Amino acid sequence: xxxxxxxxxxxxxxxxxxxxxxxxxxxxxxxxxxxxxxxxxxxxxxxxxxxxxxxxxxxxxxxxxxxxxxxxxxxxxxxxxxxxxxxxxxxxxxxxxxxxxxxxxxxxxxxxxxxxxxxxxxxxxxxxxxxxxxxxxxxxxxxxxxxxxxxxxxxxxxxxxxxxxxxxxxxxxxxxxxxxxxxxxxxxxxxxxxxxxxxxxxxxxxxxxxxxxxxxxxxxxxxxxxxxxxxxxxxxxxxxxxxxxxxxxxxxxxxxxxxxxxxxxxxxxxxxxxxxxxxxxxxxxxxxxxxxxxxxxxxxxxxxxxxxxxxxxxxxxxxxxxxxxxxxxxxxxxxxxxxxxxxxxxxxxxxxxxxxxxxxxxxxxxxxxxxxxxxxxxxxxxxxxxxxxxxxxxxxxxxxxxxxxxxxxxxxxxxxxxxxxxxxxxxxx
Numbered sequence: 258x259x260x261x262x263x264x265x266x267x268x269x270x271x272x273x274x275x276x277x278x279x280x281x282x283x284x285x286x287x288x289x290x291x292x293x294x295x296x297x298x299x300x301x302x303x304x305x306x307x308x309x310x311x312x313x314x315x316x317x318x319x320x321x322x323x324x325x326x327x328x329x330x331x332x333x334x335x336x337x338x339x340x341x342x343x344x345x346x347x348x349x350x351x352x353x354x355x356x357x358x359x360x361x362x363x364x365x366x367x368x369x370x371x372x373x374x375x376x377x378x379x380x381x382x383x384x385x386x387x388x389x390x391x392x393x394x395x396x397x398x399x400x401x402x403x404x405x406x407x408x409x410x411x412x413x414x415x416x417x418x419x420x421x422x423x424x425x426x427x428x429x430x431x432x433x434x435x436x437x438x439x440x441x442x443x444x445x446x447x448x449x450x451x452x453x454x455x456x457x458x459x460x461x462x463x464x465x466x467x468x469x470x471x472x473x474x475x476x477x478x479x480x481x482x483x484x485x486x487x488x489x490x491x492x493x494x495x496x497x498x499x500x501x502x503x504x505x506x507x508x509x510x511x512x513x514x515x516x517x518x519x520x521x522x523x524x525x526x527x528x529x530x531x532x533x534x535x536x537x538x539x540x541x542x543x544x545x546x547x548x549x550x551x552x553x554x555x556x557x558x559x560x561x562x563x564x565x566x567x568x569x570x571x572x573x574x575x576x577x578x579x580x581x582x583x584x585x586x587x588x589x590x591x592x593x594x595x596x597x598x599x600x601x602x603x604x605x606x607x608x609x610x611x612x613x614x615x616x617x618x619x620x621x622x623x624x625x626x627x628x629x630x631x632x633x634x635x636x637x638x639x640x641x642x643x644x645x646x647x648x649x650x651x652x653x654x655x656x657x658x659x660x661x662x663x664x665x666x667x668x669x670x671x672x673x674x675x676x677x678x679x680x681x682x683x684x685x686x
Contacts, residue, residue, distance in 0.1 A: 268396040272362040276372050277401050279353040283379035284386075284402040287317070290517050291402060293390040293431040294410025294444065296565040297510045300502070300542040301410055301444075302389045304514035308528070309385055310335060311536035312518075317378035319371070319399070320389040324544050324559075324675030331374045333381050346377045367391050371398040385521065395433025406520045407435045407463070408442045408513060411506075412450040413564025414593065424449045432457035440464045440520040442472075444513045464520075466491055472516040474508045479575065486537075488512045491519040493527025500537050503546045504572025511537060544674035546572055549681045553654035554579075555647075555665040557681075559674040561588065563596040566668070570604055573666065580662030581606045583650045585677070586624065587613040587643055588669035594619060597669060598631045605666065607636045607653070611646035613673040621646075643673070644680050 277284060290305055292298050299320045309316045315334060323329040328337040331346075338346065350372055354364045364372070371391075378386050388404070390397040412428050428450040435441045435454070441463045443454055451467070458465045466472055475494065476487035483501035486508055487494065500511050519528060544559040546569060556577065560566040573582075584605035588594045601608065610624035625639035640646040650665045657663040667677045 267365075268393070270396055270398070270401060272357065272364055273368045273371060273398040273401050275360065275362050276353060276357045276364055276368065277375070279356055280350060280372065280376055284375040286379040287383050287386050288405040288521065289386045289388050289402045290406045290408060290521060291388050291390065291399065291404030291434045292408040292410065292517075293394040293397070293434045294408070295413045295427070295431075295562065296560075296568065297410040297444065297506060297513075298389045300507060300545055301408060301510040301514050301517075302387050303542055304511050304537065304540050305387045305408075305517050306332075306335060307536040307540045308514060308518045308533065309387070311532045312528075314384040315381065317374070317381065317383040317386040318388075319374040319378075319386065321367070321370075321391050322671050324671065325679050327370075330370060331377055333377070333383060338377060342377070343373075346373045346380075349380075350376050368398045371401075375402070390431075390434060393430040393433070395430050397434075400434055403436045404434060404439055406442060406517050407439045408444075408517050409434075409446070409454055410444045410510070410513065411564065412446055413562060425453050428453035429457075435461060435463050437461040438463065440466060442513060442517045442520055443467045444509055445469055466516050466520060468509060468513060468516075472512055474505075474512050477505065477508050484508060486511065488515055488533075490515045490527060492522075492525060493530075495527070495530050495533045498534050498537050501540065502542055503576035504568060505575075506568035506572065507542070507545070511540075544671065544678060546576065547674075547678070549678060550651075550665075552659065553651060553657075553663055553665055555651065555667065555681065557674045557677045558666070558668045559671040560668050561592055561597070561670045563593055563600060566597050566600045569668070570600060573604065577664060578662065579664040581657060581664070583653050583663065583665050584608040585611060585643070585646050585650045585665065585667040585673075586628075586669040587611045587646075587673040587676075588619055588624065589615065589617045589672075590619040590623070591617060592670075594624065594627055595631075598628050601668075602631050605632070605636075607638065608632055609638045609640055609646045609650050611640050611643050613643055613670055613676050615670070615672045618670070618672070643676050647677060647680060 445468045486498045560569040612618040621639040654663040
């Protein structure tokens, strides 16, 4: 049965709640760390999972969207469900989905995936689930789970057609994952977002932990392939923590994950510092300032809104000493593409605009039309296919010479990052 597309749906919890009831409420079979926010959700989920796994817990992780394969969204012990297991879970729950359909509740695409994740986790069984909200919070399908810990990563403008036109209205939607008696772990927020989140926490009687107050990054220095951190968690200070990810935003994601795991853990004792070091040293966040090639250096990033792009650009400057940067940009037509291009203009010496594999992708011609007034015509090159665009950018970097310090930066969308990783056969893609 046609389930529609992920980005076109009717916001309500009624359908997924009815399906969960038919399935026997698998989302209640384990504690949940629930993560919402605008930027940093997937990285924070992966860092949270790394800490829990290091504690010898069996962890289920549900994130979205995927970079390459749909199966990436549902992982157990850090590994995506196998093709066989993914198909098996689908076959097991589809009779219940069809039953819900007959009750006048036609289950939609993301709801089906969410139900598959919760069912797979209960069947494994897992010790704890790390669940990323798809969009918003209050009416997101994942919100049928009651998070023991509710994490809100930084909130900025995105999906304004669905979530509201300003930061307070978006924060109001995201705040819906904070449940009575939960611990709300809040990354650094703009004041108007923080006020909304604090009001929700007070209304439902949640305990609050805020980055910059109850926990935070005490020190950060650049290290080879990442950064060295001193983190203040909720229960202690953790020194000499190496994180193989770039940027202040990833340090923030790491300490938010740390606070979330501490909040889930009973007692007042801090986590073992060696465990924290070991977990974070092995952490990865594919498609987030990821080096996918050397000579010339090619960096891929999934930033797709101005808030995320600003953090990415700051990290790019800090971590990569490029003398010149050639950009490859493909973006979705429903995003603030002007905002992205304006942020990129001071960073990119020239830009190759193209499209990615999504039907929502802006065409190369449309993107060029937006880019030319910002960059000037001579700095903008429109190439219809992403593979050709990447080839052109790499050839231009090569032409500058091996020791010119020229890098290639591919960005604009999660789909763009996933497509580029696949095309360049990134390690682990």
